[in-house]
Amino acid sequence: MNALTPRDPIRRHGLTAGRAQYAAFRPTRRNVLAGFAGAAGLGALAGCAAPAPPPAATASSAGASASIWLAPDRSDSEKLVRFSNWTEYLDRSEDNKSYPSLLAFSKATGIAVDYTENIDDNDTYVAKVAPLWRARKDFGADLVVLSDWMVNRIMTDQLAAPLDHSRIPNAKNVLTALHDVSYDPGRRYSLPWQSGFAGLAYNRKKLGRDLRTVADLWAPDLKGRVTLLSEMRDTVGLIMLAQGTDVSKPFDKTAMERGFDEVRRRIADGYVRRVRGNSYIEDFKSGNAVAGFAWSGDIFSLRSDLGTQDWQFVMPESGGILWSDTALIPVTTPHRANAERLLDYYYDPAVAAQVAAYVNYICPVQGAQAAMEKIDPALATSPFIFPTADYLATYAKEFRALSPTEDADYSATWAKVVGN
Numbered sequence: 001m002n003a004l005t006p007r008d009p010i011r012r013h014g015l016t017a018g019r020a021q022y023a024a025f026r027p028t029r030r031n032v033l034a035g036f037a038g039a040a041g042l043g044a045l046a047g048c049a050a051p052a053p054p055p056a057a058t059a060s061s062a063g064a065s066a067s068i069w070l071a072p073d074r075s076d077s078e079k080l081v082r083f084s085n086w087t088e089y090l091d092r093s094e095d096n097k098s099y100p101s102l103l104a105f106s107k108a109t110g111i112a113v114d115y116t117e118n119i120d121d122n123d124t125y126v127a128k129v130a131p132l133w134r135a136r137k138d139f140g141a142d143l144v145v146l147s148d149w150m151v152n153r154i155m156t157d158q159l160a161a162p163l164d165h166s167r168i169p170n171a172k173n174v175l176t177a178l179h180d181v182s183y184d185p186g187r188r189y190s191l192p193w194q195s196g197f198a199g200l201a202y203n204r205k206k207l208g209r210d211l212r213t214v215a216d217l218w219a220p221d222l223k224g225r226v227t228l229l230s231e232m233r234d235t236v237g238l239i240m241l242a243q244g245t246d247v248s249k250p251f252d253k254t255a256m257e258r259g260f261d262e263v264r265r266r267i268a269d270g271y272v273r274r275v276r277g278n279s280y281i282e283d284f285k286s287g288n289a290v291a292g293f294a295w296s297g298d299i300f301s302l303r304s305d306l307g308t309q310d311w312q313f314v315m316p317e318s319g320g321i322l323w324s325d326t327a328l329i330p331v332t333t334p335h336r337a338n339a340e341r342l343l344d345y346y347y348d349p350a351v352a353a354q355v356a357a358y359v360n361y362i363c364p365v366q367g368a369q370a371a372m373e374k375i376d377p378a379l380a381t382s383p384f385i386f387p388t389a390d391y392l393a394t395y396a397k398e399f400r401a402l403s404p405t406e407d408a409d410y411s412a413t414w415a416k417v418v419g420n
Contacts, residue, residue, distance in 0.1 A: 078335060085119060195364055198321040243258055264417055299311055362386075
C-alpha cells in the first residue's frame with residue numbers, strides 16, 4: 001500500500017498554536033463543480049474565439065508571442081501588483097493580520113501588493129471577471145491562481161500573457177514533474193502555485209482495516225458510506241487509472257465512458273452516499289461516510305481538527321491524480337513586469353519553504369526542501385509536501401489537457417452522471 005501517514009498529525013500539518021484556530025475554516029482549493037462546462041460563466045471562456053483587441057492596444061512585449069494582445073505595461077511608473085488567490089494559500093502572521101512573505105517582498109522591491117483572497121470557486125470567479133477579461137479590459141488583477149484545467153481554457157482563448165522568463169530567473173526551480181505539463185509545455189504561460197493529490201481516504205478505526213485499491217471501496221459493508229468528488233478529472237481519473245488507462249496520455253472517448261459507467265453503476269447500486277465538492281469533508285466528520293476519494297491536504301487538516309489519526313490518506317495501488325493550482329498573468333494587466341517579479345520572488349526556495357510551512361500542499365519549487373530544514377525539519381521529510389521524483393513518476397498522474405470539444409462533451413456527460 002502506498003500509504004503516506006505522518007508520525008505526528010499536528011506537527012505534520014505544520015500547525016502552531018496561533019494557526020490551529022484557523023484550520024477548521026480552511027476550504028479546499030478544489031472547485032465544487034469543477035468539471036461542469038455548463039456551470040455559471042464557464043461558457044464565457046471555454047471554446048469561444050477571442051475578440052479583436054481594442055484599437056489602442058499594444059501587441060508586443062519582451063518574451064511575448066506576437067499573436068497575443070497585451071495591455072500596455074505601466075510597471076515602471078506604478079509600483080503595484082494586484083494578486084487574487086484562494087484562501088489560506090499564503091503564509092500568515094500569528095495574529096492572522098498580515099502576510100510576512102508579502103511584506104518582505106514589498107520592503108525589498110518597493111512594489112506594493114494588493115493581496116485578495118477572493119477565489120473560492122473557479123467557475124464563480126471566472127464568471128465575475130470574464131466579461132471584462134474577454135473585452136480586453138482591466139478587471140483588477142495582475143496575478144491570478146486558478147486550477148490547471150481552467151488555466152488550460154484561459155490559455156486556449158489567448159487570455160494569459162506569455163511569461164518573460166528573463167524577469168523570472170527562479171522559474172528554473174520548478175519541479176521537473178510539473179515543468180512540461182500537457183497544457184503548457186515548458187511553462188511559457190503559467191507556473192504552479194501549489195499542488196496536491198487525489199486519492200483514497202478512510203477511517204481505519206471504523207473499518208478495522210486498510211484500503212489499498214479503488215475496488216476496496218465497493219466492499220459490502222461500505223455500501224452507502226462512500227463519497228466521491230465532484231471534480232470530474234479526479235473521480236473519473238482515479239477510476240480510469242484503476243481500469244488500466246493512463247490519464248496523463250492520449251485516451252479515447254471509450255476509455256472515458258468506461259469511467260463514467262463505473263460511477264453510474266456504483267451510484268445506482270447504492271454504494272455512493274454523495275458526489276460532493278468542498279463539503280465532502282463534512283460527511284467524514286459526521287460519520288455519514290467512512291471512506292471515499294479525497295484531496296490530500298484536506299485529510300491532514302481533518303486529522304488536525306479532530307486530534308486523531310483515525311483518518312488515513314493513501315494513493316491507490318493503481319495510482320493517484322496529481323493536480324495543481326497555477327499562477328498566470330492576464331493579458332489585461334497593466335503591471336505585467338511587477339507580477340513577474342513577484343512570481344520570481346515566490347520561486348526562491350527560501351520563500352517557497354516559508355509558504356509551504358503554512359499551506360502544507362506539494363511545494364512546486366526545487367530547493368525548498370533544503371530550506372525547510374531550517375524552518376521545520378519534520379515538514380522537510382513530509383512526502384505530501386516534498387514527494388520524491390520517483391514517487392511522482394510511479395504513483396501520480398496528471399489528467400491530460402482536454403480539447404475544447406472534449407471538455408464540453410465530457411463535462412456535460414459528467415453533470416448528468418452526478419444528477420446535475
